[in-house]
Structures are given as structure tokens and as C-alpha cells.
Amino acid sequence: MRRLISAVLMGLVGLAPVQAAIKGEEVEYKAGDTALRGYLVYDDAVKARRPGVLVVHEWWGHNEHARNSARKLAEAGYVALALDMYGDGKQANHPDQAGKFSGEVGKNLPLMKSRFEAGMKLLRKQAQVDDKRMAAIGYCFGGSVVLQMAREGENLRGVASFHGGLATEHPAKPGKVKAKVLVMNGAEDPFVPAEQIAGFKKEMESAKVDYKFVNYPGARHSFTNPDADTNGAKFNLPLAYNAKVDQESWAELQSFLKLVFK
Structure with missing residues (x-):
């Protein structure tokens, strides 16, 4: 009877039945002497072990965009960890600073790997x-990171890059890449010119990597980030959020994860 009354009252006030919430936790870990601050997210109603997905942030640093993706992954049934690649959870507030932070990691492969x-x-x-x-x-920067980790033979089922750079000084070698690779690129992204795309495809094919490249017409750099328009206008950068492509690329990711985890 109490359950019936509770259900009726919830219906009257428009409330959904109480369910276990997605749980997000601040986590601290270390690489060498550097303190790193991540964000771990999972559905605490699920008791079974489930796949884990790492989320690597844009060049701005470990921000709400990366955390939101981790939450969405947890809602989809995974355990997600939004990484901190810069240390101490620091974020850039200007492109010059973002370039400095990302360059320190991107140009130092041992540091990136660690x-x-x-x-x-x-x-x-x-x-x-x-x-x-x-x-x-x-x-973005994080897309470049996960592609490079695949090239380095990290033990991952799959890696997916959203509007990430494709060039590398350490190309994939045949037999080394364990992960399936998904690249989702904005066709109007000036940071990823046609010759870079052609070079990446040639690299993947030469190394016999199982990969898929999706080019979204009309999409510019940072098409998944709702803050892209504001940052683009503020700093005169070719950034633009694209709600349609954001949704389509996320659906593409879900299909990819189901494939690699089956």
C-alpha cells in the first residue's frame, strides 16, 4: 500500500521513481612526482563489472567538457575516468597557455605515456x-593523445578521436597497434588539412590498423564543445559547436564501443 501511495504521489507532482544516481568522484593519482586530478564516474546501481573508458581532455585542460563526456559514458553503462594530462587539474584560460600546456605533453612522448x-x-x-x-x-589535443597511445601499442580495445590532430612523429608500425581506431573529424576544420588526412589514412593502411574515418560536412574544429562558439569569438579562432554533428558523432562512438567490447 505504501508503494502504491508513493507512486501515486510521485505521479501527481511529476517526479520519477527514485533510482540510483550516476556517481562522480574526484580522484587523485600520480605519474612520477606529478599529482594528477581526475574524475571517475559510474552507475552505482550496477553490480557487475563493466568496460572502462578513459576520457582525454581538449587543450584547455581537464574541464567540464571532459567531465560531461565521462558522465554520458557512465549513463551508457561504462565506468569512465576523465584524465588530467597537465597535472594538478590545471586549465588554460588563453590559447597561448593552452598551446604551452599541450606542447609540453604532446612533444614529450615518454611524459604523455606515463x-x-x-x-x-x-x-x-x-x-x-x-x-x-x-x-x-x-x-582535440586528447584525440591526438589517444591516437598516439594506440600507435604505441597500449592494451586497449579501441580508441576514438573527436576533432583531434592526426599528424605524428611516431607513426604506427605493422603489428603493434592492438586497438581498433575511430576518427571523427570536421570536414571544415582548418587545423586538419586534407594532406594530413591523406597521410593518416596511408599510415593506418600501411600499418594494417583496423580503423574508420568519419568526415562530417560543415563541421569545424571543436564541434562537440558547447563553449566553442564563445571561445572562437573571444580569441578569433575557427571553432564552432555543431549540435547535429555532436549528436551524430556521439552515436557513432556508442556503436564503436559496442563493437569493440562485444
């Missing part, structure tokens, strides 16, 4: 995670 692997180690040891089923996604 910080990525520190996050991967943390996610693998979570009680909710099936550590044999791991993937990574990244945005």
Missing part, C-alpha cells in the same frame, strides 16, 4: 571495471 598509463592503471583497478575491456576517447 600520464596516460597512470590514469589507465587507476581505472583498471576499480572494483567496477572489467580490466580486460578498456578503451579511450579524446577531444
Whole structure:
């Protein structure tokens, strides 16, 4: 009877039945002597172990955009960790600073690997995670990072890049890449010219990587970030949010994750 009354009252006031919420936790971990501050998210109603997905932030740093993606992944049934690749959770407030932060990591492969692997180690040891089923996604700078980690042979089922750079000084070698690769690119992104795309495809094919490249017509750089228009106008950068492509690329990611984790 109490349940019936509760259900009726919820219906009267437009409330949904109480369910376990998506749980987000601030986590601190280290790579060498550097303190890193991440964000771990999962559905605490699910008792079974499930795949883990690492989320690597844009060049702005570990911000709400990366955290929101981690939450969406948790809602989709995964355990997600938004990484901190810069240390101490720091964020850039100007493109010059963002370029400096991302360059320090992007041009130092051992540093990039150590910080990525520190996050991967943390996610693998979570009680909710099936550590044999791991993937990574990244945005902008983060997209470049996850592609490079695939090139380096990290033990991941798949990596997905949203509007990330494709060039590298350390190309993939045949037999080394374990992950399936998904690249989602804005066709109007001036940071990823046609010759870079052609070079990337040639690299993947030469290394016999299982990859998919999706080019979204009309999409510019940072098409998944709702703050892109504001940042583009503020700093005179070719950034633009595209709600349609954001939705389409997220659906593409969901299909990809189901494929790699089956």
C-alpha cells in the first residue's frame, strides 16, 4: 500500500521513481612526482563489472567538457575516468597557455605515456571495471593523445578521436597497434588539412590498423564543445559547436564501443 501511495504521489507532482544516481568522484593519482586530478564516474546501481573508458581532455585542460563526456559514458553503462594530462587539474584560460600546456605533453612522448598509463592503471583497478575491456576517447589535443597511445601499442580495445590532430612523429608500425581506431573529424576544420588526412589514412593502411574515418560536412574544429562558439569569438579562432554533428558523432562512438567490447 505504501508503494502504491508513493507512486501515486510521485505521479501527481511529476517526479520519477527514485533510482540510483550516476556517481562522480574526484580522484587523485600520480605519474612520477606529478599529482594528477581526475574524475571517475559510474552507475552505482550496477553490480557487475563493466568496460572502462578513459576520457582525454581538449587543450584547455581537464574541464567540464571532459567531465560531461565521462558522465554520458557512465549513463551508457561504462565506468569512465576523465584524465588530467597537465597535472594538478590545471586549465588554460588563453590559447597561448593552452598551446604551452599541450606542447609540453604532446612533444614529450615518454611524459604523455606515463600520464596516460597512470590514469589507465587507476581505472583498471576499480572494483567496477572489467580490466580486460578498456578503451579511450579524446577531444582535440586528447584525440591526438589517444591516437598516439594506440600507435604505441597500449592494451586497449579501441580508441576514438573527436576533432583531434592526426599528424605524428611516431607513426604506427605493422603489428603493434592492438586497438581498433575511430576518427571523427570536421570536414571544415582548418587545423586538419586534407594532406594530413591523406597521410593518416596511408599510415593506418600501411600499418594494417583496423580503423574508420568519419568526415562530417560543415563541421569545424571543436564541434562537440558547447563553449566553442564563445571561445572562437573571444580569441578569433575557427571553432564552432555543431549540435547535429555532436549528436551524430556521439552515436557513432556508442556503436564503436559496442563493437569493440562485444
